Amino acid sequence: MDSDRGRDLVVVAASAGGVEPLRALVSRLPPGLRAAVLVVLHVSASAGSALAGILDRSGPLKAMPAEDGAPIAPGEIRVAVPDHHLLVHGGRQHLSRGPRYNGHRPAADLLFMSAALYGGPRVSGIVLSGTLDDGARGCAVIERHGGAVAVQDPRKSDFAGMPQAAAKAVERAHILDVTRLADWAVDQSLTPASGEETTPDEELRRELSRYLSPRLPDTPSGELTGFTCPECNGPLYEQRAMREQRYACRVGHSWSPDTMVSSQADVVERALWVAILRLEERHRLLERMIGAAAGQGHRMSLARLAEQARETREALETIRALQATLGGAWRGGQA
Incomplete structure (x- = not known):
């Protein structure tokens, strides 16, 4: 990439509470922007790809779903599609159904890191509202390769986790109100990139290769x-x-450690719900067996079944109480 030009690749990440900040950002980007914009929003695999249409209606720039192999063009917004990572490879968009990263597909870190490997100091990274820390590692890689980073002011974000984590990872990150992020991106695109491009990280390149070709x-x-x-x-x-x-x-x-703790909590919660279901079924079955034993006058069986039903009920109450306590602190990480 031509280092005399400005930062002409803008990568943006958002998660929970991120749609409105994305719309606000896009609405302020001018026609003729000298940078391409690539966007990752955490969505479920089954979600429709409506975000591109929303952003297309929000501002003057054309917004479209990302396309595998399509060139990265200035003045254009491309949005990651559900259940696919979006990466930059050889100046083109690359869609991948590779393994989830930080529990997400698409993942912000993969877009940011691949953009940094391709663009070096010509990359600007922006992190908006979201939980936990996807994007933080990618921001650190962008800075390490000479790029610039800005985050939505966590105090004004619906969910502060992602911008807080990115700001922590990049000490020189610009912390801005969402209304100022577009101006920052435009300024970056017009000012010759001043960061020093580092030697490409071969270990990171190998890590990303998993998402660029099946392995x-x-x-x-x-x-x-x-x-x-x-x-x-x-x-x-x-x-x-x-x-x-x-x-x-x-x-x-x-x-990351934060996403690991949160995902472990999801696994435990699912296991507890399965245990509750099985114990409820066991208790109902034992009640039926108690009724049958009473009708047939089987006193010894009746006593044994009643004891099993009591133990099952106590176990069920214990697990229900545990499940009810699993709140935000249990999940770890940041809001």
Whole structure:
């Protein structure tokens, strides 16, 4: 990329509470913007891809769903489609159904890191409202490759987790009201990129290659932890580099500590609901058996079944009480 030009690739990440800030950002971007804009919003795999249409109606720039292999063009907004990662590869958009990253597909970190590898100091990263910390690692990589980072003011975000985590990862991040983020992006696109482009990170390039072409599972670098992946139950390896701590499995699922804790909480909650269902069924079955034993005069069976029903009811009450206590603090991370 031509380093005499401005930062002409803007990557944007949002999650919970992020649609309105995205609309506000897009509404203030001018026609003829000298930068391409790529957007990741966390959505479920079954969600419709309505965001591109929403953003297209919000401002003067054309917004469209991302297309695999399509060029990255200035003055154009491309939006990650549900259940697909969006990456930058060779100046083109790349869609991947590779392993979930931080529990998400699409994931902000993958877009940001691949953009940094491609664009170096010509990349601007923006993080809007969202929970936990997807995008924080990507912001650190953008800065490390000479790019610039801005975040929505966490105090004015519906969910402060993502912008807070990004600001923590990048000490020089610009913390701005959402109404000022568009002006910042425009300024970055007009000012020659001043950051120094570093030597490409070959380890990061290898990590991203998993999402650029299909690969068989392999053993990650790092130390085996004894933990299991919340997504596939495979063994997890701890990876540490550049003050970053992550957990990865052989399939390729990758977790920050915060997303790992949150995903473990989801697994535990699902297990508790299954246990509640099974115990309720067991208790109902025992009640039927007690009725049958009473009708047939089987006193010994009646006493044994009554004791089993009592123990089952106590276990059910204990697990219901535990499940009711699992709130935000249990999930860990940031709001």
